[in-house]
Amino acid sequence: MVTILDKTGGMSRRQLLKTGAASAVLMVTGTAVICPEQAWGLEATALKPDTLATLIKMARDIYPHDQLADRFYAAAVKGQDTMAAKDEKHKMLIEDGIADLDKRAGAGGYRGLGWEDDRVAILRDIETTPFFQAVRGDLVVSLYNQKEIWPIFGYEGESYSKGGYIERGFDDITWL
Numbered sequence: 001m002v003t004i005l006d007k008t009g010g011m012s013r014r015q016l017l018k019t020g021a022a023s024a025v026l027m028v029t030g031t032a033v034i035c036p037e038q039a040w041g042l043e044a045t046a047l048k049p050d051t052l053a054t055l056i057k058m059a060r061d062i063y064p065h066d067q068l069a070d071r072f073y074a075a076a077v078k079g080q081d082t083m084a085a086k087d088e089k090h091k092m093l094i095e096d097g098i099a100d101l102d103k104r105a106g107a108g109g110y111r112g113l114g115w116e117d118d119r120v121a122i123l124r125d126i127e128t129t130p131f132f133q134a135v136r137g138d139l140v141v142s143l144y145n146q147k148e149i150w151p152i153f154g155y156e157g158e159s160y161s162k163g164g165y166i167e168r169g170f171d172d173i174t175w176l
Contacts, residue, residue, distance in 0.1 A: 026070070028053050035070060042074045046085035051098045055080055057111050058101070059139050061119050067152055076143040080135065090134070097131025 027034045028049045033056065034041040044052050055077040056070060084091035102109035104122050113119050126132045143149075150157055159165045 026053055026056070033074065035074075042078060045081055046091055047081045047094060051095055052077060052081060054098050054101065054110050055094075055135065057119070058123070058135065059143065061116060061123060062136055062139060063143055064116070065152075068149060072143065072146055072149055075146060076139055077135075079138055079142045083138075093131055093134060097126075097129070097135070100131070101126070 031049060032041050032043045033049050033053045042052055042056075047055075052074075056073045059073040059077050060070070080090075080094055084094055098110075101122060104110075104125065105113050105119070110119060110122065113122075123132065127136075147157070156162075159168060162168060
């Protein structure tokens with residue numbers, strides 16, 4: 001579970017107790033999204049930090065892996081910020097898409113929805129939109145192309161430089 005603090009960093013006692021000890025706290029500052037507990041941060045260059053925080057939550061909902069830290073999702077959505085800096089049209093697509101997502105979620109916004117099922121239902125409603133397709137299409141590459149996560153999934157990387165799979169136990173995968 002990820003909790004987003006407001007720009008002042010404030011959290012009520014009730015909010016703190018509801019998050020529990022196992023949740024990661026993301027702080028949205030003037031220009032960045034920061035996770036002090038896990039020692040990472042993501043600076044926004046074109047998109048709003050709130051937008052990036054929502055994209056991180058959205059990325060986890062689209063490709064949920066409990067064993068992956070939020071920093072991997074943050075690294076994956078950073079590409080959206082980079083593209084938005086180069087293309088105003090893409091920036092508006094993302095900002096407007098996040099605004100629509102928050103509107104559909106109601107008063108607390110998308111990140112405020114406590115149940116994953118509620119967020120996934122909203123994503124199913126928008127899955128044919130250009131916004132969703134742009135985010136999902138980029139995530140499939142930017143998330144799974146991070147070499148640090150390959151061992152988590154049991155992927156050793158490409159095999160050509162190591163002599164191929166035939167002589168290296170191509171059939172030793174136990175999870176198939």
